[in-house]
């Protein structure tokens with residue numbers, strides 16, 4: 371790795387209710403790098419992401435265990451200025467009748483719609499329309515978000531993150547609850563953004579979500595990183611069977627992976 375990493379961890383422990391829910395010996399993510407975190411329910415993936423986004427603090431160490439661009443004490447604002455997050459949890463919060471353009475413009479304020487009494491500038495609206503166009507959903511701009519399909523809302527939430535030009539986009543289980551059409555478009559959005567130079571950090575249970583541009587895979591199980599390396603070495607039947615604890619077979623075609631149970 372050349373240059374200063376975007377994010378590094380050394381001897382990091384997160385403890386909740388007296389239990390270590392994640393321990394990381396060493397990890398570094400380079401600027402612009404794409405990565406997928408794969409692991410079973412409760413493994414510690416979201417905790418890992420929340421360390422990155424400064425929503426979770428590790429146990430104190432004399433030598434700061436987490437650094438963001440070399441800074442041992444980055445603020446939430448430092449991280450938010452360059453990292454966007456799209457998650458199914460955020461999706462659950464979309465429960466108001468608002469035009470899509472307001473949802474996307476709200477990304478500038480970090481809110482799901484536009485805050486009361488806020489007059490949004492023309493520049494923000496232009497940026498929001500551009501973000502929708504980047505994802506191929508410009509035609510949804512004036513629709514009531516509550517009338518969209520689950521897959522369309524998920525893409526609107528990606529567009530909402532794009533309004534502040536993130537350098538890194540975290541996709542936390544982005545395809546959960548989507549039908550094949552929704553999955554297709556969300557994976558296509560990840561593909562487009564990665565090809566445009568945005569670093570993609572993906573959290574998933576399924577190799578199918580891992581777009582070809584992601585080469586590095588982190589396997590997380592029982593609060594620890596059990597493997598960190600190129601996907602061609604880790605996305606195979608043996609590693610997946612060990613990771614999820616049931617017999618699984620992995621196939622690859624044109625850089626895309628698929629996984630099924632063997633019985």
Ligand SMILES: Nc1ncnc2c1ncn2[C@@H]1O[C@H](COP(=O)(O)OP(=O)(O)OP(=O)(O)O)[C@@H](O)[C@H]1O
Pocket residue numbers: 386387391409410411412413414415416417418
């Ligand atoms: N505040 C908390 N108090 C106690 N336990 C917690 C707390 N937060 C998380 N945990 C536990 O820590 C473990 C790791 O949680 P985490 O959400 O990071 O897992 P995950 O890999 O993202 O799981 P999933 O795939 O189900 O989303 C889980 O067993 C969870 O129950």
